[in-house]
Amino acid sequence: EAQVTQNPRYLITVTGKKLTVTCSQNMNHEYMSWYRQDPGLGLRQIYYSMNVEVTDKGDVPEGYKVSRKEKRNFPLILESPSPNQTSLYFCASRTLTTGAEAFFGQGTRLTVV
Amino acid sequence: AQKITQTQPGMFVQEKEAVTLDCTYDTSDPSYGLFWYKQPSSGEMIFLIYQGSYDQQNATEGRYSLNFQKARKSANLVISASQLGDSAMYFCAMRASYGGATNKLIFGTGTLLAVQP
Numbered sequence: 692e693a694q695v696t697q698n699p700r701y702l703i704t705v706t707g708k709k710l711t712v713t714c715s716q717n718m719n720h721e722y723m724s725w726y727r728q729d730p731g732l733g734l735r736q737i738y739y740s741m742n743v744e745v746t747d748k749g750d751v752p753e754g755y756k757v758s759r760k761e762k763r764n765f766p767l768i769l770e771s772p773s774p775n776q777t778s779l780y781f782c783a784s785r786t787l788t789t790g791a792e793a794f795f796g797q798g799t800r801l802t803v804v
Numbered sequence: 805a806q807k808i809t810q811t812q813p814g815m816f817v818q819e820k821e822a823v824t825l826d827c828t829y830d831t832s833d834p835s836y837g838l839f840w841y842k843q844p845s846s847g848e849m850i851f852l853i854y855q856g857s858y859d860q861q862n863a864t865e866g867r868y869s870l871n872f873q874k875a876r877k878s879a880n881l882v883i884s885a886s887q888l889g890d891s892a893m894y895f896c897a898m899r900a901s902y903g904g905a906t907n908k909l910i911f912g913t914g915t916l917l918a919v920q921p
Contacts, residue, residue, distance in 0.1 A: 733895060733913045739908060792851040797847065
């Protein structure tokens with residue numbers, strides 16, 4: 692089954708404790724990205740990657756890091772989480788074909804206390 | 805600036821009736837795509853329908869249709885014969901700059917639809 696898998700689904704952590712949210716896709720998609728969803732703001736892009744070793748900032752990259760060492764994986768790293776990073780996070784992937792839909796992971800609900 | 809506007813924070817509709825969710829967009833790119841996603845209470849994002857800026861006909865997918873009015877820059881989602889399972893948050897999104905570096909989806913703030921029996 693074609694899918695994007697995020698882990699964990701839920702996470703509560705404390706301020707400053709480094710964490711990684713994993714994302715893996717099995718569709719051989721070139722493009723992967725991370726979004727955060729906040730009430731009243733919709734989804735905003737954090738980082739994206741056009742292919743292996745090619746990453747770039749989205750609209751709200753501060754406080755986040757990513758890497759793309761393999762085509763299938765695109766982890767999101769919070770080196771020193773803060774309460775304003777409490778949010779619902781989505782990983783998405785797609786091909787680079789015009790009009791291609793984005794496939795989303797199940798979401799990770801992160802709470803930083 | 806590229807922007808998606810959804811002016812209806814919430815809507816009610818009776819089961820079996822049709823409902824229109826509004827979406828307007830702003831872009832200076834001649835080539836762009838418009839998407840609708842559904843987010844049920846369980847949280848996942850489900851792709852519903854896509855409309856390309858050069859498509860001559862309005863997109864349809866089962867009970868979903870996209871009323872694309874290019875001159876007005878609107879891309880409203882029409883759900884026919886609403887079902888209780890249609891109760892969810894609906895997001896309109898746009899991807900512009902096909903040849904550019906970002907290829908990101910720009911989302912609206914969403915419309916929460918409640919279908920009443």
